[in-house]
Amino acid sequence: MTPTSQVKRMKKNDLFSLKITDMGVDGEGIGKYDGMTFFVKDALIGDEIRARATKLKKHYGYARVEKIITPSPYRVEPQCPLHRRCGGCQIQALSYEQQLAFKENKVRSNLQRIGGFSKEELEQVCLPIVGMEHPFRYRNKAQFPVGLDKEGKLVTGFYAARTHAIIPVEDCLLGVEENKDVLMAVKEWMLLKQIPAYDETTGTGLVRHILIRYGFTTEEVMVCLIINGDRLPEKETLIERLSVLPGMTSISYNVNTERTNVILGKHTECIWGMPYITDYIHLRNTGDFSVEDTAIAYHISPQSFYQVNPVQTEKLYSTALEYAKLTGKESVWDLYCGIGTISLFLSQKAKQVYGVEIVPQAIEDAKTNAALNGITNAEFFLGKAEEVLPQFYNSDDLDAGMRHPDVIVVDPPRKGCDEQCLSTMLAMRPERIVYVSCDSATLARDLRILVDGGYELQKVRAFDQFAHTGHVETVVLLSKGIIDSQKVKVEMSLEDMDMSGFQ
Structure with missing residues (x-):
């Protein structure tokens, strides 16, 4: 009997034995049965299970765990008895060490598969993932x-x-x-x-x-x-x-x-x-980056965007600042700046910071937070990054630091950067680009565009911002290589440009 005929005979609710050999991007177990790939929630790499088919497609299917025949060596007893029903902690049954390994591999795999970076390239630039000492009670x-x-x-x-x-x-x-x-x-x-x-x-x-x-x-x-x-x-x-x-x-x-x-x-x-309530993010020493412990205050309203894991956020933002390599003379654009969390960090070491955000309340919060900390070298603009950045780049009347910044920092939503935004970044030719990402798939796509535009991938580091879930944050440093001007073509009009909407 061929695998194809066996698959055709399988029906929904059929039981079968399955060895889990891999894990998907959201922590689901992956195994193969007669040549057909199955995705199984709550199954871990190394599990041998009795599975029940729940949905069948032509070449793949979905199943649920009916019984664990032989548990994975990485399986642990979850602290929360509701973890399977709730769905908020997809991988709580996986040991924390293996959670970190899974997330590190997830980032590398996406950079290889989607970004087209070789394993050898990534070996040179990928640093160990930054995990948590206490991976519970971290959400604010x-x-x-x-x-x-x-x-x-x-x-x-x-x-x-x-x-x-x-x-x-x-x-x-x-x-x-x-x-x-x-x-x-x-x-x-x-x-x-x-x-x-x-x-x-x-x-x-x-x-x-x-x-x-x-x-x-x-x-x-x-x-x-x-x-x-x-x-x-x-x-x-x-x-x-x-x-x-x-x-x-x-x-x-x-x-x-x-x-x-x-x-x-x-x-x-x-x-x-x-x-509102007030909280602080502290600037921390990371690796070769040595600074005085500085705390930045933030007013947080019900609608403010604010990182939910402050312990890891301090490590992540301090690393982003380390990668920016600021000396106090640089001009910096912070795209998708939110309430100015990264912008205010950068302002401690930069000459001038310009933040862009599409949410009006976030921009107001950013301005409030700058005033709260006595920061005068951070300016914020309301609008889409892909619209605001080109308008500033095309204006001959503006300061050269705005048109050709030394550093650009981006922290986009899950969908990544807009194509027009990436094109303008390449046209601006900053010395360094620091990319903070919450989705390594769109990160990989955008990095390929930036590297093909003449930038060199220098450092990649994952951060476990969301322990016991499948999500992972990543910080990347790119530096300017030899820019091929033929690759960077950004068509922008100066006609009837009105800058007042971005103040």
Whole structure:
């Protein structure tokens, strides 16, 4: 019997034995059965399992673990009993050492497969991944959906993988312990005052999510209820219960009446304390990079983008600053700058920093944070990086440092950099480009464009920002090689250019 005929006979729900020989980008196990590749959630490399087919395609399929026949030597007992149901910690059953190896290999594999870099090239530039000493309790932000279970009982927790069914979670081990007390206080208030939970199917009910932020340095706590309405009833009682909790600094509600999966709406109302909490990111010594321990303060509102793992963020940003090799004389562009977290780090060692971000609130936060720290050499512009950067590059009236910066730092969203943005970076010809990435697949694609445009890959280092998940952050240094001017063609018009929209 040929493998093809065997595959044709396999049906959904069939049982079969499978040896897991690899892991996919999200931590799923990969094995082959009669020439057909299967992807299996919760299976680890080295497992021998009894699998049940759940979906079959022509050349591959999906299965679930029915029984672990022989466990992987890398399998450990997860600390959270809900890890399989919740889906938030895809690889918690994998030893932490192997988690780091998996993520390091994920980055290298994408650079080879998508970026076209050779194994020999990567051996020269890839540094060991930076892991965590304590890979639990690292998240400074949590968003808990609120709803009712099948018995009509009020629950908070997280959505099960690929569903909107809430798995009750009282104390997520990735989040801070303060979350548990906040959830208990809010639920007690809802039950006491008969405040209804939101029902996605009908669009009725009030409380949709509970957003909690925590300052690791200041120990300040923020609570924001996302509600399906324009007012919060019985808020005095809620304030009484929350305001007595240690570290409570900010209590607010956010209005979201849309039938959408987007959590936060546009309007937030502070009802007690400050409309933000404050936290600090410290500049750390990394390798040959020696600096005084400097702390930069940030005001963080419910809608601010702020890295969720402050311990690793300090290592990541300090490494990005090390790669930038600033002496105090350089001009720097920080693209996709958010609330200015990296920009303000760079400003400590640069002559001038220019940040670009598309989110208006983030730009306002960046300007506020610069003023908070007394930083005057960081300027921020609102707009898309792929639109703002070319307009500045094409203006003969601007400072040469803006048109031809010494360093460009990019920290784009998961989709990576826009093609126009990459073209303009190549045209600007900075001495160094520091690329911070949350997706090594789009990173690999963009690096190939930059290297083909004349830059040399100098250093690649992965950071475990999200322990027990399949995600990995990466910082890359590129330096200017011999630029082939024929490769860099950027067509930009100077006609009717209006710079006022970017102030």
